[in-house]
Amino acid sequence: VSETTKTRIGIVGYGNLGRGVETALRNSPDQELVAVFTRRDPASLSLAYSGVPVVPLADVEQWKGKVDVMILAGGSATDLPEQGPDLALHFNTVDSFDTHADIPVYFDKVNARAREGHHLALISVGWDPGMFSLQRAYAQAILPDGDTQTFWGRGVSQGHSDAIRRIEGVENGVQYTVPIEDAVRAARAGLGAKLTTRDKHHRVAYVVAAPGADLERIEREIKTMPKYFADYDTTVNFISAEELARDHQGMPHGGFVVHSGWSSDGTQHTIEYKLNLDSNPEFTGAVLAAYARALWRLWNAGERGAKTVLDIAPALLSPKEGAELRAELL
Amino acid sequence: VSETTKTRIGIVGYGNLGRGVETALRNSPDQELVAVFTRRDPASLSLAYSGVPVVPLADVEQWKGKVDVMILAGGSATDLPEQGPDLALHFNTVDSFDTHADIPVYFDKVNARAREGHHLALISVGWDPGMFSLQRAYAQAILPDGDTQTFWGRGVSQGHSDAIRRIEGVENGVQYTVPIEDAVRAARAGLGAKLTTRDKHHRVAYVVAAPGADLERIEREIKTMPKYFADYDTTVNFISAEELARDHQGMPHGGFVVHSGWSSDGTQHTIEYKLNLDSNPEFTGAVLAAYARALWRLWNAGERGAKTVLDIAPALLSPKEGAELRAELL
Numbered sequence: 001v002s003e004t005t006k007t008r009i010g011i012v013g014y015g016n017l018g019r020g021v022e023t024a025l026r027n028s029p030d031q032e033l034v035a036v037f038t039r040r041d042p043a044s045l046s047l048a049y050s051g052v053p054v055v056p057l058a059d060v061e062q063w064k065g066k067v068d069v070m071i072l073a074g075g076s077a078t079d080l081p082e083q084g085p086d087l088a089l090h091f092n093t094v095d096s097f098d099t100h101a102d103i104p105v106y107f108d109k110v111n112a113r114a115r116e117g118h119h120l121a122l123i124s125v126g127w128d129p130g131m132f133s134l135q136r137a138y139a140q141a142i143l144p145d146g147d148t149q150t151f152w153g154r155g156v157s158q159g160h161s162d163a164i165r166r167i168e169g170v171e172n173g174v175q176y177t178v179p180i181e182d183a184v185r186a187a188r189a190g191l192g193a194k195l196t197t198r199d200k201h202h203r204v205a206y207v208v209a210a211p212g213a214d215l216e217r218i219e220r221e222i223k224t225m226p227k228y229f230a231d232y233d234t235t236v237n238f239i240s241a242e243e244l245a246r247d248h249q250g251m252p253h254g255g256f257v258v259h260s261g262w263s264s265d266g267t268q269h270t271i272e273y274k275l276n277l278d279s280n281p282e283f284t285g286a287v288l289a290a291y292a293r294a295l296w297r298l299w300n301a302g303e304r305g306a307k308t309v310l311d312i313a314p315a316l317l318s319p320k321e322g323a324e325l326r327a328e329l330l
Numbered sequence: 331v332s333e334t335t336k337t338r339i340g341i342v343g344y345g346n347l348g349r350g351v352e353t354a355l356r357n358s359p360d361q362e363l364v365a366v367f368t369r370r371d372p373a374s375l376s377l378a379y380s381g382v383p384v385v386p387l388a389d390v391e392q393w394k395g396k397v398d399v400m401i402l403a404g405g406s407a408t409d410l411p412e413q414g415p416d417l418a419l420h421f422n423t424v425d426s427f428d429t430h431a432d433i434p435v436y437f438d439k440v441n442a443r444a445r446e447g448h449h450l451a452l453i454s455v456g457w458d459p460g461m462f463s464l465q466r467a468y469a470q471a472i473l474p475d476g477d478t479q480t481f482w483g484r485g486v487s488q489g490h491s492d493a494i495r496r497i498e499g500v501e502n503g504v505q506y507t508v509p510i511e512d513a514v515r516a517a518r519a520g521l522g523a524k525l526t527t528r529d530k531h532h533r534v535a536y537v538v539a540a541p542g543a544d545l546e547r548i549e550r551e552i553k554t555m556p557k558y559f560a561d562y563d564t565t566v567n568f569i570s571a572e573e574l575a576r577d578h579q580g581m582p583h584g585g586f587v588v589h590s591g592w593s594s595d596g597t598q599h600t601i602e603y604k605l606n607l608d609s610n611p612e613f614t615g616a617v618l619a620a621y622a623r624a625l626w627r628l629w630n631a632g633e634r635g636a637k638t639v640l641d642i643a644p645a646l647l648s649p650k651e652g653a654e655l656r657a658e659l660l
Binding site: 268 | 350353354356357358430433434437454459461463464465466467468470471472473474475518593594596597598599600601602603604605606607608609612613615616617620623638639640641642643644645647648649652653655656657659660
């Protein structure tokens, strides 16, 4: 691929995920990062690998025609609900919107703006939603008489870690989500539908408390926090700031999708897809970069509006051509 | 789905795989089996579940316009190389052609005949090639700096079992392919590229010898058989016909694809897709039925020629609509 025909990629947002996308693009033969867009002071950002311009997000429209695909690396709580529809009007976009319950509404909004601007937008790309969604769809289409269970971990949940850090008297904290082995066995045996939320995962927190803080109260507030912890068995460990820095700095994650189904009476099959990730944002960034390739091909083929990973053929993710894929991978 | 709008499916060939397809169609809300085609005497076949006509394959052209998708359930050695191109001229077809090295040539032949007849043909559908191919493609597109290894088993290899049964003095036999744990660990650690054929699998044979047969010679002939056994460590167990009937009648199979790759120096991720199948032909039949659904949608959308699983978006396999899939599965 010659330099001039590389797909020009922009990254919107330069937190952990934005850096993950930048990292992934270094391994991509046919894509090049051309700019990073931020709401922060551009002078305050130094990029990890690239010498490309850092541009105020307010100036993004000046980059129309200079960016083929924008990868939106903002968060699902407040960034993407605004940025997703807004940017789809002006650019082709890929995002990792991951608030499962809000996906239908978000899809409709992005779809409308993308169509209005004659662009293509891929929403909810990553591993869950994303690669896990694919596996759920494939498995249920092949074995409709069955049950699918998704397990997360062992890995760090940023949302739950943030929730702990908001408690009074907490200086820092990290939360690991851990699948419960008995539940995994039940899912493989096809008994997953009987599992409750509490059966599937437990939560393990490592907390640095402020000097003199009431540890009993902190532990109680964590364990009873609605939505985040109340429905789970949670273990709270108080540790020092030094221990947290030494043992809990990575962002490992992963999980697995288990589908157990029957093709006929007594004939059972198990399909399992498992991810074991050293870095959640670097892996998610790599998925976003691969889907940016697919998006650019489909946009050039005339596709417009919003799509998800379920709408994208696997071959479109690869830089290789069809004949090469058939010979090497089929 | 009303009866009249169901997709009309034909099955060509009624061995284990043909029966597997028939079984899968019982779980399909939007497809109906309309005929089974055979080279045998139709009167000699009794279908497991269906009351549909059994038709001599020689009369298949009389069914043009009465079958929407033909699922070809013949073997890759002698059936499909002829039937695949021939039938693609007259029908939309899905097959499970699985001779990996011959796929490019087979694809070209089927593609030419399908285009000539304005049909769509999906080749090499099943689990390997098929679902495993997808997983290899997804994983390598996301983490190009990595290594993919495929393991088969523990499961029965029909080809190797047949090879054993052709040896003089063998009355019956079953061969299991078994992954070697050390090799699986190496693949997960990203060291898979160093593995040899012998490192990855061993082969375990259960053989019923004829009375008075030379067991040493049989064992030697198995272990030194080129292509099938010579490159592997093989264990040969002589058992009675009763033991074979009691313990080795199923057709379990499975295996897994392991991709280990790096997103940056020292940051490693493992992607693993695993199948554990009670019945190889029933699972393969279920995959074929799901892809027949995708094919029919794509043919109606104007697609012609040959395609593989790599060209098919996951959503097309499901009887559910896009909005339903986004709400439930994404």
